[in-house]
Amino acid sequence: MAHHPLDPYRGFLLDLDGVLVRGRNVLPGAADALAALRNRGPVALLTNNSTQSRLAVARRLSERGLPVSAAEVIPSCYVAAHYLREEIGTVQFWYLGEEGIAAEMGLAGHRHVEPAQAEWVVVGMDRALTYGKLSHALQALLAGARLLATNRDPTYPTETGLIPGAGAVVGALGGMGFPPALVVGKPSPIAYRVALTALGIGPAEALMIGDRLETDVRGAQRLGMDTALVLSGVSTAEDIARTGIQPTWVAPDLPALVRGEVLPPPQR
Numbered sequence: 128m129a130h131h132p133l134d135p136y137r138g139f140l141l142d143l144d145g146v147l148v149r150g151r152n153v154l155p156g157a158a159d160a161l162a163a164l165r166n167r168g169p170v171a172l173l174t175n176n177s178t179q180s181r182l183a184v185a186r187r188l189s190e191r192g193l194p195v196s197a198a199e200v201i202p203s204c205y206v207a208a209h210y211l212r213e214e215i216g217t218v219q220f221w222y223l224g225e226e227g228i229a230a231e232m233g234l235a236g237h238r239h240v241e242p243a244q245a246e247w248v249v250v251g252m253d254r255a256l257t258y259g260k261l262s263h264a265l266q267a268l269l270a271g272a273r274l275l276a277t278n279r280d281p282t283y284p285t286e287t288g289l290i291p292g293a294g295a296v297v298g299a300l301g302g303m304g305f306p307p308a309l310v311v312g313k314p315s316p317i318a319y320r321v322a323l324t325a326l327g328i329g330p331a332e333a334l335m336i337g338d339r340l341e342t343d344v345r346g347a348q349r350l351g352m353d354t355a356l357v358l359s360g361v362s363t364a365e366d367i368a369r370t371g372i373q374p375t376w377v378a379p380d381l382p383a384l385v386r387g388e389v390l391p392p393p394q395r
Contacts, residue, residue, distance in 0.1 A: 131387045132376055136353070137332040139164050140322050142313075143174035143184075145338030145360020146381055150285035153193045154359055156382035161193065163385045170199055171322040173335075175278035175312040175342065177204040177251030177293065180230035201322045203277035203312035204228045207249055208235035209321055210311050211275070219244055221272070223264045223296060224251030228277065242267035250300065250307070251277040252293040261299055268305045278312025280342065284360055313337075314346025336384065338362055340372040348372075355389070357381055 141147065141164075147157045164170050172184075172195060179187065185197040204227040211218055217236045222228040228249050229239060242248075245267045253260065268274060280292035297307060311317045323333060330350045337343020338360025347354045355376040356362060367373065378384035 132389050133164075133167055133334065133385070133387070136168060136334040138168040138323075138326040138328045138334075139170045140173045140319070140326075140333055140335045140347070140352075141170060141381075142337035142339070142343050142360075143172050144176060145284050146336060146357055147172070147193060148188070148191075149360070150287065151191070152286050153188070153191050154380065156380070158193045160381040160385040161195075169326045169328075171201050171326055172199055173201045173313065173318060173322045175203045175280050175293070175318075176283070177202055177207070177227050177277035177312075178225040178254075179204075179227040180234075181205055183227065183230070198325070201318070201325060202227060202231070203318065204231040204249075204251060206311045206318050206321050207275055207277050208232045208237060210309075210317055211247065212236060218246045220247045220249050221245035221263070221267050222249045222251075223256075223260055223300075224249065224253045224277070224293075225255075227251070242272075243270045245270070245272040247275050248272045249275045249277065250293065250296055252280075252283060252291075253296055254290075256296060261303075264300060265303055265305075268300070268303075273308040274300060274305055276307040276310045276312070278342075279307075279310055280312070280339075282361070284338075289361075313339075313342040314349065316346065316350055319347060319350050319352070334375075336381065340366055340370050340374070344374045345372050355384055357384060 181197040181200040208231040279294040281294040282289040283292040335347035353375040356374040359380040376389040
């Protein structure tokens with residue numbers, strides 16, 4: 128009897144947007160599929176979205192019919208706060224982004240200060256971006272602050288289509304001559320290591336499930352993880368041939384993957 132493709136794995140890392148949700152909507156069958164994965168091993172929702180804290184994401188998803196705990200949510204704002212605390216210590220920061228950055232940085236013990244006093248500028252997606260905010264970021268960077276990008280995703284999927292992602296904000300600062308000193312979100316190994324530590328497993332024991340070849344899949348492969356691309360988000364089957372990035376598994380969506388309805392990826 129053939130083994131289920133998920134049998135070898137002791138834990139699962141999942142992207143959120145494009146895998147479990149699209150914008151404000153939970154994707155069909157996602158809640159049951161996530162529950163089935165939990166029966167196989169622990170899960171971590173590893174998302175580059177930095178707009179909300181772990182607790183806020185868990186509450187939002189639970190209210191919409193996708194029950195998750197805050198401990199299962201690993202957003203890039205948490206990765207940023209955790210990494211700075213573990214590798215550098217508590218820092219003074221100013222941020223260009225939304226409330227998730229402020230919340231997680233504060234919970235980690237970092238201190239929010241005025242731009243001229245900042246040691247780090249932490250940047251993420253900002254749907255209320257203004258010229259004034261960019262000017263404050265420039266003030267901080269000119270005063271010597273280092274730039275940390277929570278991620279460089281160029282776009283963000285919503286229920287009505289793609290909108291500009293954090294990469295648009297990071298690009299604006301780069302256009303002023305300040306590329307990030309550090310990027311912590313996928314495909315950075317920092318993000319995966321934080322999530323794997325939370326699950327208590329190694330790269331060879333985990334499967335990364337995502338919808339973006341360039342971030343979810345490529346980053347996990349660099350750490351030696353198996354990967355599954357679901358076609359419910361950004362990347363398409365045609366993108367596999369175009370990019371040459373070959374996931375271990377390809378499935379139409381997460382419920383199909385959980386049912387074992389997978390195909391070998393198309394060859395380049």
